[in-house]
Amino acid sequence: MQPALRLALIIGCAVLGLFLPLLLGGTPAIYSAAVLIAIFAVMAYGLDTIVSDLGEVSLAHTVFFAIGAYATALLSTRAGLGPLGTLAGTVVVALLAAGILGLITLRLREFVFSLVTYAVAVVAITVAANWNFLGGSDGLRGIPAFELGFLGYRAQGDAELWPVAYALLLVTLYLMRSFRRSRLGQAAIMVHLNPRLATMSGIDPQRTRLQVFLFSAPITAAAGWLYAYQRAYVSADLLETYFLILMLTAVVLIGRRLLLGPLIGVAVVQIQEKFFSFGGYVDKIILGTVLILVLAYLPGGLVGMVQALREASRRVRDRDQTAFPAQTQTESIRKAGP
Amino acid sequence: MNLTQQLVNGLVLGHAYALIAIGWTVLLGVARLVNFGHGQMYMLGAFVTWYSVSRLGLPYLVAVPIAMLAGVAVGYVMQRVMLQLTLRQDLVSIMIVTLGFGYVLHGAAGLVFGSTGQILETPLSLIDVYWGDLWFTWQDIAIIIVAILFFALLKYVIERTGVGRTARMVAEDPALALLAGIDVKKVYLGVFAFEGAAVALAAALVAPRTPILTSMGFDEVIVTFVVVVLGGIGSITGSYFAGLALGLFTAFFGALVSPAYTTAAAFAVLIAVLVLRPGGLAAAPGSR
Amino acid sequence: MSAILEARDLIVAYGGNRALAIPHLSIGSGELVGVVGANGAGKSTLVNSLLGWSRGRPRIAGRVRLAGEDVSPLPSFERVRKGLLLIPEGKLVFGTLSVEDNLLAVGGAPLGEGRRAYSVDEIYDLFPRLKERRGHLGAQLSGGERQMLGIARALRLGPRALLLDEPSIGLAPRLVSTVLDTVKQLAATGLAVLLVEQNVRAAIKVVDRLILLERGQIVTEGPAAIMRDDPRIAEAYLGAHVA
Numbered sequence: 001m002q003p004a005l006r007l008a009l010i011i012g013c014a015v016l017g018l019f020l021p022l023l024l025g026g027t028p029a030i031y032s033a034a035v036l037i038a039i040f041a042v043m044a045y046g047l048d049t050i051v052s053d054l055g056e057v058s059l060a061h062t063v064f065f066a067i068g069a070y071a072t073a074l075l076s077t078r079a080g081l082g083p084l085g086t087l088a089g090t091v092v093v094a095l096l097a098a099g100i101l102g103l104i105t106l107r108l109r110e111f112v113f114s115l116v117t118y119a120v121a122v123v124a125i126t127v128a129a130n131w132n133f134l135g136g137s138d139g140l141r142g143i144p145a146f147e148l149g150f151l152g153y154r155a156q157g158d159a160e161l162w163p164v165a166y167a168l169l170l171v172t173l174y175l176m177r178s179f180r181r182s183r184l185g186q187a188a189i190m191v192h193l194n195p196r197l198a199t200m201s202g203i204d205p206q207r208t209r210l211q212v213f214l215f216s217a218p219i220t221a222a223a224g225w226l227y228a229y230q231r232a233y234v235s236a237d238l239l240e241t242y243f244l245i246l247m248l249t250a251v252v253l254i255g256r257r258l259l260l261g262p263l264i265g266v267a268v269v270q271i272q273e274k275f276f277s278f279g280g281y282v283d284k285i286i287l288g289t290v291l292i293l294v295l296a297y298l299p300g301g302l303v304g305m306v307q308a309l310r311e312a313s314r315r316v317r318d319r320d321q322t323a324f325p326a327q328t329q330t331e332s333i334r335k336a337g338p
Numbered sequence: 339m340n341l342t343q344q345l346v347n348g349l350v351l352g353h354a355y356a357l358i359a360i361g362w363t364v365l366l367g368v369a370r371l372v373n374f375g376h377g378q379m380y381m382l383g384a385f386v387t388w389y390s391v392s393r394l395g396l397p398y399l400v401a402v403p404i405a406m407l408a409g410v411a412v413g414y415v416m417q418r419v420m421l422q423l424t425l426r427q428d429l430v431s432i433m434i435v436t437l438g439f440g441y442v443l444h445g446a447a448g449l450v451f452g453s454t455g456q457i458l459e460t461p462l463s464l465i466d467v468y469w470g471d472l473w474f475t476w477q478d479i480a481i482i483i484v485a486i487l488f489f490a491l492l493k494y495v496i497e498r499t500g501v502g503r504t505a506r507m508v509a510e511d512p513a514l515a516l517l518a519g520i521d522v523k524k525v526y527l528g529v530f531a532f533e534g535a536a537v538a539l540a541a542a543l544v545a546p547r548t549p550i551l552t553s554m555g556f557d558e559v560i561v562t563f564v565v566v567v568l569g570g571i572g573s574i575t576g577s578y579f580a581g582l583a584l585g586l587f588t589a590f591f592g593a594l595v596s597p598a599y600t601t602a603a604a605f606a607v608l609i610a611v612l613v614l615r616p617g618g619l620a621a622a623p624g625s626r
Numbered sequence: 627m628s629a630i631l632e633a634r635d636l637i638v639a640y641g642g643n644r645a646l647a648i649p650h651l652s653i654g655s656g657e658l659v660g661v662v663g664a665n666g667a668g669k670s671t672l673v674n675s676l677l678g679w680s681r682g683r684p685r686i687a688g689r690v691r692l693a694g695e696d697v698s699p700l701p702s703f704e705r706v707r708k709g710l711l712l713i714p715e716g717k718l719v720f721g722t723l724s725v726e727d728n729l730l731a732v733g734g735a736p737l738g739e740g741r742r743a744y745s746v747d748e749i750y751d752l753f754p755r756l757k758e759r760r761g762h763l764g765a766q767l768s769g770g771e772r773q774m775l776g777i778a779r780a781l782r783l784g785p786r787a788l789l790l791d792e793p794s795i796g797l798a799p800r801l802v803s804t805v806l807d808t809v810k811q812l813a814a815t816g817l818a819v820l821l822v823e824q825n826v827r828a829a830i831k832v833v834d835r836l837i838l839l840e841r842g843q844i845v846t847e848g849p850a851a852i853m854r855d856d857p858r859i860a861e862a863y864l865g866a867h868v869a
Contacts, residue, residue, distance in 0.1 A: 057433050104613055111372055111429050115563050116609070118374065122556040123602045130598045245441050248434050284445025291438035295431045296419050503723065503731040510722050516679065517714060518732045519706040519783055 018166055021159075031158040033274050035230055037267050038165035039223050042172045043243065044250040044262040046220030049176070051248070052257045053185060054212045055192030056110050060101060060117035062244045063124045064094050064217045068224025069234040070128070073140040076228075083146050083229070090225040091218045098217035102210040113209075121239060128236035139235025146229040161230060168226055169263070172219055177259060179215060188212050242284075249291045255303030343472050344589045350478040352585020353485035354544040356578045358558055359565035360488065361536030367572025368509040369529045371424060372433055375416065375440030376562055377555025379534060382443055383409055383541030384550045385451045388458040398460040402542040406535045412443070413534025417527050424526050440555070447552040455549040463546040481543050488539070489578050496574065505529070509572065557601045564608045628694070630655050630818035631676070631710070631787040636688035638668075638675045638842070645684065646671045646842040653787065653818040658810055660833035660850070661822045662859070668842035669822040670715060673789040676820075677702045677712050693738075693786050709741055709786030715795060715822075718776035721765030725756055728764055728775055732782045743784035753778055770801040777808065787818040794825045806832045830854055 021034040043065050050058045071093045072086040081089065101120060105113045129137050146155040146164060155161040179185045190198040191205045198205060228234050250265030269290075273283055298305045358380065365371050373379075383405045390401035416439050417424065423431045463477035496502035507515040508525045516522055561584065569580030587607070588600045595603070629652035638646040646668045653659050661669050674680050676690055679702045689698050690705075697705045706712075720728050729746050737743055750757035753774050759767060767775060773793055780788060790809060794802040802825060810832045813819040823829035830836060836853040838846045846856060853859055 051430070055430060057430050059437075104609060108612065111433065112567075112612075114433055115372070115567075116612070119560050119563060119605050119608075122560050123605050125556070126599065126602050241437075241441060241444070245438065248437070252434070281445045281449040284448070285442050288438045288440075288442035288445060292419060292435050292442070295435045295438070296423060299431065500731070503727055506723060506727075507720050507731055510720050511717060513679075514714070514717060514720065516703050517677070517706060517712050518779065519703050521703050 014170060018163065021162060026159075028158065029274070031162055033270060035158045035162050035165045037263075037270050038162075038169040039227050039230065040243075040246060040270065041250070041263040041266040042168055042226075043220050043223035044247045044266055045172050045176055046216040046218075046223070047247045048251045048262050049179060049188070049212055049216045049219075051251050053180070053188040053192065054209060056209070057114040058117045058213070058216075059114055059244060060120045061216070061220045061247060062121050062239050062241075064097065064220040065224040065227070065243060066124065066128065066234075066236075066238040067094050067097055068221030069228040069238050070134060070140070070224075071221075072225045072228040073143050073234045074134075076143055077140060083148060086228075087222065087225055090221050094217045094221035095214060098214050099210075102213040106206050106210060121244070125236055125239045128239060135235065137236065139233055139237075141233040143228055143232045143234070145232075146226075155229070158230065161226075165226060165230075168222060172222075173259065173263075175219065180257070180259075184208070184211055184215070242287075245287055245291060249287060249294070252294050253290065253301055255301035258301075258303060261301065261303075340471055344593050345586070346472050346474055346478075347593075348586035348589030349582065350474065350481055350585070351589055352582035353482045354540070354547075354581075355561050355565055355584050355588075356581025357481070357485040357488065357540040358537065358544065359562040359569075359577055359581060360492065360540075360574070361533035362562045363566050363569070363572060363574060363577045364492070364505075364536070365529055365533045366566060368505045369424065369526050370427070370509075371526075371530070372429070372436065373416075373530075373533060374433055374436040374559070375438075375443060376436075376533075376537060377557075377559040378440035378443035378447070379409060379412055379537045379555075380541045380545075380558045381550070381552060381555040382412065382447060383538030384458060384545035384554075385447055385456075385552065386538070387542040387545065388456050388550065389451065391458065391460065392456075398462070402539065405538040405542045409534030409536075409538030410531045411534070412439075413530040413532070414527060416534075417530035421523060421526070425523070444552060444555075451552055453552060455551045457549050458546045460546050477543070477546050484539070484543055485578075488536075489574060493574050560601050560605055564604050567608060568611065628655075629653060629691070630693055631820070632691040633676060634689045634691075636672075636675060636686075636690070638671050638680065638684050638686050640684045644842055646675060648672065648688075648844060651837075651844075653820055655816050655818055656813055657835065658813040658819045658821060658833045659835045659837065660826075660829040661820065661837045661839060662824075662826045662829060663839035667839040669839055670791055671842065672839065673712055673791050673820065673822055676789060677705055677710060679712070706783065709738075709784060710789070711780040711783055711785040711787070712789040713773075713776045713780055713791065713793065715791040719764040719767065719772050719779070721763060724761055724763055725767070725775060726760045728779060729756075729782055732779050737784045741784040741786060744778075744781040746782070749778045749781060752781075769796045770798070770805070773797065773801075773805050774808075777805075777812070781812075785817055787820070788812060789820045789822070791822045792824055793821070794823060794828060802828050803831075826859065830859075 021030050024030050043061070046064065047058065047061045050056055050061070068090045071090045075081045075086045075089045076083075079085075101117070105116050108116065128134050134140070146161060147153065155164060187198070187203045187208045190201065190203055191208050195205055198208075224238070227238075246266065246269060247262075249269060250262045253265040253268065254261035269287060272286070277283055278286070294301060300307065362373065362376055365373055386405040386408045387398075387401045390396045390404050391398055396404070416436065420432055420435050423435065460477060462480050463475050465476040467474050467476060467479070496505060504515075504520055504525060507518065507520060508522055512522050515525075565577050565580045565584055567580075568583065569576030569578070584604060588604060591603050592600045632650075632652040633648060634650055636646060636648040636651070637644065661672060663669050671680075675686050675688075678686065678690075678698075678700070680686065689696060690710075691697065692705065692708055692710050695708070697708060697710065700708070720731070723731065726746075729749060744752070750760075755771060756774055756778060759771060764772070764775065776793075788809075793805050793809070797805065806821075806828055809819060809821060821829060821833060830850055830853065833850050835847065836850050836859070837844055838853075838856075838859060846853075846858060848856070
């Protein structure tokens with residue numbers, strides 16, 4: 001497909017996406033679902049770089065999400081900053097946290113790295129629930145509405161917040177695409193697939209891990225930033241395992257390293273919860289089971305399953321045509337014997 | 339603060355921690371597997387015990403084996419599902435799958451047992467012992483005795499029996515063990531079942547000390563992680579003493595500084611150790 | 627003499643690549659067959675695939691028969707229990723177990739007729755050196771001692787067929803001939819033995835038959851005496867002039 005045509009198609013789809021909630025009915029429930037899907041997708045994309053590209057499991061991304069939300073809450077309520085200011089603050093704090101965590105875990109093996117990130121998340125729950133500065137178990141309330149004064153734009157409610165959420169999503173998709181084409185993205189893949197070979201190609205696996213970590217944290221934190229505005233209050237429940245499981249499922253459900261994979265994955269899960277729910281606990285069971293089944297039996301996600309089926313049917317067709325290598329040469333030599 | 343009382347608390351807590359962590363130590367040492375559902379399996383053990391005792395009216399001594407059986411079943415199912423991943427040593431997927439299982443257990447327990455906190459009362463926990471200035475319960479004594487017996491028995495099995503030899507062979511080199519005629523799959527299933535039984539036993543004994551909630555389990559994972567890392571991966575004696583050390587640390591930190599942040603403090607100590615002396619845990623990403 | 631170990635249409639393919647394609651291979655009781663070839667020729671793939679064991683996830687096709695029984699549907703460890711034993715290249719003992727534990731840890735399974743599992747005492751009679759070092763850990767043994775222990779462990783399992791993957795690697799020349807002589811003696815007790823070797827000169831002295839593999843296929847095979855004069859083997863492996 002010609003590049004110009006492709007570009008036009010992409011822009012067309014992007015514009016269409018903006019009006020999608022309206023086309024689907026435009027009710028408050030739909031807008032709410034759309035905003036949350038966009039926010040959680042952005043959250044998942046941060047983890048996607050770590051899991052799909054680098055091939056490791058970071059369980060600390062819920063902390064980055066919470067950092068984004070808490071930073072936004074604190075900066076907007078106590079320092080009176082507007083959305084752009086809080087976004088900047090979020091990115092800075094997220095980079096700081098990721099930097100510290102990344103440096104601590106620099107020399108650790110993959111699974112110890114994951115354990116440490118898991119422990120960080122658990123400790124963060126304790127801290128968030130007990131520290132008065134963060135509002136303790138009540139959390140922080142009174143986050144003002146998303147308002148860009150210089151544009152005269154004020155978002156009251158999800159329908160009006162949707163363009164912001166959608167813009168954030170588009171920016172994230174662009175960042176992901178750029179990352180995968182960048183040197184860092186290529187380095188991450190090489191470290192993932194063959195660490196020894198990567199080292200011999202001059203790549204420093206530790207530095208690569210740190211850099212990918214630093215790239216991914218602000219993305220997830222930005223999702224937290226917007227979530228704070230959407231919910232208007234933050235509390236320690238942002239650190240619940242639910243968000244982690246949601247992120248992980250979204251990343252693996254559709255297929256690894258597919259640009260739209262996490263978005264579709266989040267959409268599937270959110271639609272199930274919002275419109276086809278069986279109650280909180282059963283939904284948990286469903287989500288957890290989906291995650292388990294995908295990883296244990298469908299390593300390539302749903303897309304991978306479709307590909308495997310196609311490959312299997314092709315092999316059945318080719319099977320009759322497999323010939324055994326010509327035996328003539330070997331036979332004649334053997335017959336030449338003593 | 340009564341020094342000896344905290345000492346006693348620390349010793350009880352330490353044995354509890356060692357017992358909670360032992361399933362993980364064996365799992366990691368023999369099969370090189372991690373189980374992020376460990377905390378939820380602990381929660382399940384606690385609730386099955388509670389349910390058996392207070393809803394089914396069974397005696398405590400019957401409830402404990404029932405909880406252990408539930409643990410074995412969960413562990414077995416988990417490993418059965420993960421078997422291909424284990425054989426491929428796909429650690430990333432294994433970690434996420436066990437996380438998923440933990441989440442499912444959380445949901446299922448909430449569904450069956452509800453979301454209110456419960457208190458697991460056992461005949462032992464209701465009997466207080468006063469010895470001079472000190473206070474503890476018979477439950478505490480049971481924890482210490484069972485922990486010591488369990489550790490001693492485990493050490494004996496691993497070092498002196500055929501089963502232990504088989505486990506050590508698989509721990510060192512699963513491929514070579516296959517060539518020696520060992521059914522490695524069965525060993526992996528067995529080890530996971532053992533982890534289920536061990537963590538359930540720990541829960542049945544330790545859970546009476548505090549109220550239990552279906553949302554609990556995370557602190558137990560941190561504790562386990564700290565014990566296993568400090569004690570040396572796969573070392574049974576090491577994890578016993580690491581557990582004791584952690585227990586004493588927690589007791590004194592809780593009394594001197596703050597009870598709410600003990601887990602955080604323990605974790606901070608662990609991070610300090612990992613950063614300053616990574617030892618066998620530090621293989622830079624990119625090496626095996 | 628009927629074949630103890632027989633393979634037919636053995637194919638190992640990684641994706642579209644055929645790493646091994648052997649139409650027929652058979653080894654009889656008491657026969658010592660050598661397999662030689664350059665690195666990457668498929669020698670290790672051959673012995674591994676006989677056990678149904680492999681690196682990566684290739685497609686393995688073909689039939690393997692052990693003492694007349696089709697073992698193809700069986701997983702590796704069951705083929706081992708039936709008497710098809712591989713002494714692998716590289717790591718062949720458990721370093722964290724003592725010599726005694728290495729020997730005790732195997733064996734004990736019920737054996738069919740015609741199989742003989744050596745007791746630990748018999749092993750110690752055969753390999754006095756191992757008896758001396760019985761308390762030492764596997765990791766503390768020298769290369770030659772590990773090779774002995776690897777073979778000893780195989781004997782403990784009551785083998786019918788023995789596959790050896792490059793036993794001479796890393797061994798001093800004197801030890802190489804000791805190990806290969808031991809292998810020859812084992813074949814004489816009635817085992818079917820397949821010996822994969824880089825050291826063609828040493829191998830050709832003890833084997834009955836020799837097979838040359840190239841790119842996963844049998845290029846030539848025949849009795850050792852004939853193979854010694856085969857130009858391909860002579861030039862590539864034995865030097866241009868062979869006595």
